[in-house]
Amino acid sequence: MIRAIAAAAAALLLAAPQAKDSGAYLAPEAYPDGLQILPPPPAAGSAAEALDLKIFRDTRGLARTSRWRIATDDVTNDPLRRSACAMGLLLDAKRAPALARLLERAGTGPMVSRVKAAYQVPRPYLRTAGGICEPKTEHLARNGDYPSGHTANGWMEALILAEVMPERATAILARGRAYGESRAICGSHSKSAVDAGYLAGAVVFAALQATHAFRDDVAAARAELAALRTTAPRPDAGQCAAEAAALAVRPW
DSSP states (O other), rough: OOHHHHHHHHHHHHSSOOOOTTOOSGGGGGGHHHHHHHHOOOOOOOOHHHHHHHHHHHGGTTTTSSHHHHHHHHOOOOOHTTTTTHHHOOTTTTTOHHHHHHHHOOOOHHHHHHHHHOOOOOOGGGOOOOOOSSEEEHHHSSSSSSOHHHHHHHHHHHHHHHHHHHHHHHHHHHHHHHHHHHHHHTTTTOOOHHHHHHHHHHHHHHTTTOOHHHHHHHHHHHHHHHHHHSSSSOOHHHHHHHHHHHTTTTOO
C-alpha cells in the first residue's frame, strides 16, 4: 500500500514546489490532499462513533498504570528518546545531528490541519465524561479530534527511522504503532482519529520520497548511524524490558 501511495505522490509532486533546504521538505501546497485520501470520521450516532466512546471509557481504567505513564510521556517526548529501546541506541540532536535534522524537517502539519479544520470533530472527553493524561486546555479543545496529529507525526517518524535502520524496523514500527495507541489511552483522541493518523503519516512519508532533499538527508543519516552503532550508548536493558511489558497492554 505504501509503495502505491509513494508512486502516486511522486507523480503529483515532481513538479510541485518544495520548501527551501533550510526548512521543511515540503511546501504547504505540495502536501497530498487528506480530504480526498482519509476516510471521513464516524457519523454522529453511528456504531463507529459508539465504539470510539466505548474505547475512551474503557481505557480510563488504565489511569495510574505503567501504560498510562508512557502515554503521558508520549504527549511531549521526541522521536529519538521515545524510540531508544526500539533502536537499541541512546541518541539526541547533539550526538546524531544528521538524523535529528532529517526528523526535524519532516512533518504532517499542513495535511492534518486541513482535515481537522474541515471536520471539527470534538475530542472524546468533550463528548463523554472522563479524565485524560494531559491538561484539558482551551487550545486542545479547539484543535479537533480527527485525525490525530501526534499519531500522524509519530507514524511518519517511525517509518523514517525504519528506513535509516532497517535492521531494527520491526521494533521501531511497533513503537510507532504504540505511540498512536498512547493518544487513545491518554484520552485526547478517539480510535478512529488514531487510525486516520496512521494513514496520514504514511501518506506524507510517501510524499517525502519525491523530494531530493529528503533522500539526500536519509543517506546522510544512514552514514551517521553506521558509525554510531558502535560508539553510541545503549539504553538500560531493565528499563527497556519494563517498557516492553507496559506496551504489551493493548487498548482495543
